[in-house]
Amino acid sequence: MNIIFLGAPGAGKGTQAENVSEKLNIPNISTGALFREAVAAKTDTGLKAKEYMDNGGLVPDGITVNILKERLAKPDCENGFILDGFPRTVPQAEYLEESGVVIDLVIDIYVPDDKIIERISGRRVCPMCGASYHIIYKPSHRGNICGRCESRLIIRDDDKPEVVFSRLETYHGQTEPLIDFYKNKGVLETVIGQEEVDDTSKLTFEVIQNFNAKTKIE
Numbered sequence: 609m610n611i612i613f614l615g616a617p618g619a620g621k622g623t624q625a626e627n628v629s630e631k632l633n634i635p636n637i638s639t640g641a642l643f644r645e646a647v648a649a650k651t652d653t654g655l656k657a658k659e660y661m662d663n664g665g666l667v668p669d670g671i672t673v674n675i676l677k678e679r680l681a682k683p684d685c686e687n688g689f690i691l692d693g694f695p696r697t698v699p700q701a702e703y704l705e706e707s708g709v710v711i712d713l714v715i716d717i718y719v720p721d722d723k724i725i726e727r728i729s730g731r732r733v734c735p736m737c738g739a740s741y742h743i744i745y746k747p748s749h750r751g752n753i754c755g756r757c758e759s760r761l762i763i764r765d766d767d768k769p770e771v772v773f774s775r776l777e778t779y780h781g782q783t784e785p786l787i788d789f790y791k792n793k794g795v796l797e798t799v800i801g802q803e804e805v806d807d808t809s810k811l812t813f814e815v816i817q818n819f820n821a822k823t824k825i826e
């Protein structure tokens with residue numbers, strides 16, 4: 609099963625994608641995480657991506673498609689995968705189609721902008737293993753230390769308030785049109801992001817179960 613998670617920055621795509629990845633035993637591919645790894649490793653791609661990420665813009669399609677292509681070629685993607693944060697523009701979605709990548713289900717997580725700002729301002733991430741927390745909604749049981757690998761948690765560079773506004777603007781301008789793109793293809797389902805992570809997870813799994821039930825009948 610190939611699934612895309614769509615949604616504004618901070619809507620909870622990564623949180624849900626990780627859950628689903630664990631339950632369905634398929635890899636979760638986050639282009640944002642791939643770029644952050646490239647930035648940390650100071651590769652050419654990372655250095656180019658950083659200037660766009662720091663301003664809340666999108667990394668150009670050519671660079672993004674390349675990093676995704678390399679990841680999708682790995683053997684763990686053979687039995688399905690989750691795309692978290694790709695595509696983010698209509699040309700990126702068209703690239704998937706032209707490459708023959710079949711998308712079974714697109715889950716759009718909807719959260720209004722004021723909630724997004726609250727969520728992003730409380731996010732803390734682990735620079736070592738990439739685990740993501742929220743100081744209120746999903747705290748680490750070890751406070752400011754990662755519950756998985758014991759590193760000190762940090763605030764992401766692009767989670768600073770001035771960058772968050774710009775990321776939201778970019779989302780509304782360039783990524784939101786994908787909702788109609790996938791609605792027209794008949795693969796889009798919307799999940800309203802809830803106050804609690806577990807409640808959103810419940811709705812997300814319902815959407816996946818309904819999809820599986822429907823495809824069995826057909």
Ligand code: AP5
Pocket residue numbers: 615616617618619620621622623624638639640641643660661664665666667668672692693694695696697700727728730731732740741742743745746766775801802803804805806808
């Ligand atoms: P990326 O890392 O993908 O960032 P994003 O889309 O802005 O998404 P986030 O990671 O900020 O949020 P999320 O929706 O995953 O939310 P999360 O689950 O963490 O991309 C970073 C940058 O890379 C982009 O800005 C761009 O420059 C570049 N890039 C990446 N892909 C690209 C592409 N395809 N094309 C071009 N450029 C690209 O949740 C957020 C917080 O809320 C967490 O603290 C979480 O604990 C909490 N939370 C989650 N769910 C709930 C809930 N239900 N209730 C309460 N709190 C919750």
